[in-house]
Amino acid sequence: MAEEAILGYLEKNPEISDSGRFADEFGLDHNEVVNVIKSLNGFRYVDAEDIKMEKWVLTNEGETYTATGSPEMQLFLAIPPEGIPREELQKKLGPSIFKIGCAQAAKNKWVEMGKQMISRKVHHVEDKVKNLLLQIKDGKEIYDEDVKALKARKLIVSQTWKGYLVRRGSNYAPRRKKVATDLTRENLQRGDWRELEFKEYNFNAKGQPLLCGHLHPLLKVRQQIKNIFRQMGFEEMPTNNYVESSFWNFDALFQPQQHPARDAHDTFFLKAPSTTRELPEDYVERVKQVHETGGYGSKGYGYNWKREEANKNLLRTHTTAVTSRMLYMLAQKPFAPKKYFSIDRVFRNEAVDRTHLAEFHQIEGLICGQGLTLGDLIGVLYDFFSRLGMSKLRFKPAYNPYTEPSMEIFSYHEGFKKWVEVGNSGMFRPEMLLPMGFPEDARIIAWGLSLERPTMIMYGVDNIRDLFGHKVDLSLVKKNPICRLGIEARSE
Numbered sequence: 001m002a003e004e005a006i007l008g009y010l011e012k013n014p015e016i017s018d019s020g021r022f023a024d025e026f027g028l029d030h031n032e033v034v035n036v037i038k039s040l041n042g043f044r045y046v047d048a049e050d051i052k053m054e055k056w057v058l059t060n061e062g063e064t065y066t067a068t069g070s071p072e073m074q075l076f077l078a079i080p081p082e083g084i085p086r087e088e089l090q091k092k093l094g095p096s097i098f099k100i101g102c103a104q105a106a107k108n109k110w111v112e113m114g115k116q117m118i119s120r121k122v123h124h125v126e127d128k129v130k131n132l133l134l135q136i137k138d139g140k141e142i143y144d145e146d147v148k149a150l151k152a153r154k155l156i157v158s159q160t161w162k163g164y165l166v167r168r169g170s171n172y173a174p175r176r177k178k179v180a181t182d183l184t185r186e187n188l189q190r191g192d193w194r195e196l197e198f199k200e201y202n203f204n205a206k207g208q209p210l211l212c213g214h215l216h217p218l219l220k221v222r223q224q225i226k227n228i229f230r231q232m233g234f235e236e237m238p239t240n241n242y243v244e245s246s247f248w249n250f251d252a253l254f255q256p257q258q259h260p261a262r263d264a265h266d267t268f269f270l271k272a273p274s275t276t277r278e279l280p281e282d283y284v285e286r287v288k289q290v291h292e293t294g295g296y297g298s299k300g301y302g303y304n305w306k307r308e309e310a311n312k313n314l315l316r317t318h319t320t321a322v323t324s325r326m327l328y329m330l331a332q333k334p335f336a337p338k339k340y341f342s343i344d345r346v347f348r349n350e351a352v353d354r355t356h357l358a359e360f361h362q363i364e365g366l367i368c369g370q371g372l373t374l375g376d377l378i379g380v381l382y383d384f385f386s387r388l389g390m391s392k393l394r395f396k397p398a399y400n401p402y403t404e405p406s407m408e409i410f411s412y413h414e415g416f417k418k419w420v421e422v423g424n425s426g427m428f429r430p431e432m433l434l435p436m437g438f439p440e441d442a443r444i445i446a447w448g449l450s451l452e453r454p455t456m457i458m459y460g461v462d463n464i465r466d467l468f469g470h471k472v473d474l475s476l477v478k479k480n481p482i483c484r485l486g487i488e489a490r491s492e
């Protein structure tokens with residue numbers, strides 16, 4: 001309909017100067033006309049130029065007066081020739097029409113406002129306001145001063161109107177050519193493929209949304225990081241136990257029992273089963289010794305180590321709990337160099353805010369070898385983080401009960417133009433490794449980071465609750481782009 005009208009009109013006329021007026025003239029819906037123009041413009045049947053206009057439209061109040069008449073008119077008509085007491089008139093009209101009506105009618109000198117009585121001053125009046133409103137509704141022009149007055153009374157507001165000026169395009173034809181979308185067997189048999197005109201490919205068209213499951217951004221980033229670790233020759237550690245004993249989560253890591261992290265304020269302890277069933281007894285004894293009196297060149301902490309404290313079950317607070325179990329097992333075998341990693345969930349009894357959740361994910365990597373140094377750690381961190389796309393690093397001395405030296409890792413963020421903390425690292429202490437049974441010259445370098453942090457930076461999420469947890473918008477999960485680590489994210 002609209003298409004025929006537009007192409008037909010342009011056959012006889014050089015242009016459609018205003019798509020809005022055109023739509024009115026032909027009794028078409030302007031939205032439909034606009035859609036057809038856009039499509040014809042895309043195929044160069046027409047050249048369309050945007051036109052924008054400020055248009056006046058009636059407010060709800062203005063609209064009402066086109067039916068009821070203006071308040072001043074309503075008031076005038078409600079006054080009988082002999083006049084009427086104020087209260088009575090107010091009751092007749094209602095307080096708001098009465099108020100506006102009085103003000104306007106008095107201004108127009110239509111009425112005499114006595115102390116008690118209101119009476120007509122003239123015999124006949126014209127409802128100018130109603131007429132003006134009707135004119136605006138019809139799209140007619142009115143004088144500026146009238147526009148001003150109606151605007152001041154909030155009976156009209158301006159609206160930007162968008163339409164098109166349309167001329168013939170380079171592919172103009174009075175009718176759209178039927179274009180073929182497929183070359184069929186019949187076309188080939190009949191030979192009519194020679195005459196067919198084929199629809200051009202639209203390489204910018206978006207594909208149909210897929211009706212299938214979608215990976216959460218955290219899963220995508222996790223997969224990429226797993227790939228990086230594997231490319232670097234790391235093996236994955238088993239992380240399938242959220243529940244851990246305090247022993248593996250803290251004690252084996254030379255974390256003293258009075259350490260604030262072991263408080264219920266920071267850690268979720270389990271009610272049932274509240275304690276662990278078994279621990280390797282001779283190793284437990286060595287851990288107790290190293291906490292209490294030291295050994296292996298250490299003075300220890302010099303406090304009374306309690307088994308009950310080590311037995312307490314908790315939700316692991318870091319994946320280093322997995323590491324300590326793994327390293328203990330490794331130390332029971334003849335020494336061999338190893339590279340391990342893990343990526344899984346950890347839990348902290350923390351106040352939730354835009355960067356903290358009570359559950360999140362940690363990434364951890366470690367290398368076990370003879371004679372490794374801090375230089376090796378720094379080197380491997382450069383290697384690992386550059387594969388994540390962070391090649392400018394800085395290190396800051398830090399403290400962990402289980403590593404010495406320890407370093408916080410910072411990376412320069414080109415987008416934020418500042419250094420952001422991206423992880424923590426260190427060399428495991430002899431007080432941790434030697435009781436496990438590692439030889440004297442075994443050195444283990446390790447680092448950890450959260451999975452959420454790089455994911456938030458990569459996907460531009462600034463509140464962790466929008467990424468993970470029950471408040472996540474499912475369309476984020478559906479629409480998030482693929483993840484290619486180490487390649488500058490395209491900003492779209």
Ligand code: PHE
Nearest residue numbers: 318320424425426446447448
């Ligand atoms: N476990 C540390 C954390 O929770 C990270 C870390 C891992 C630090 C390994 C040093 C070595 O932040």
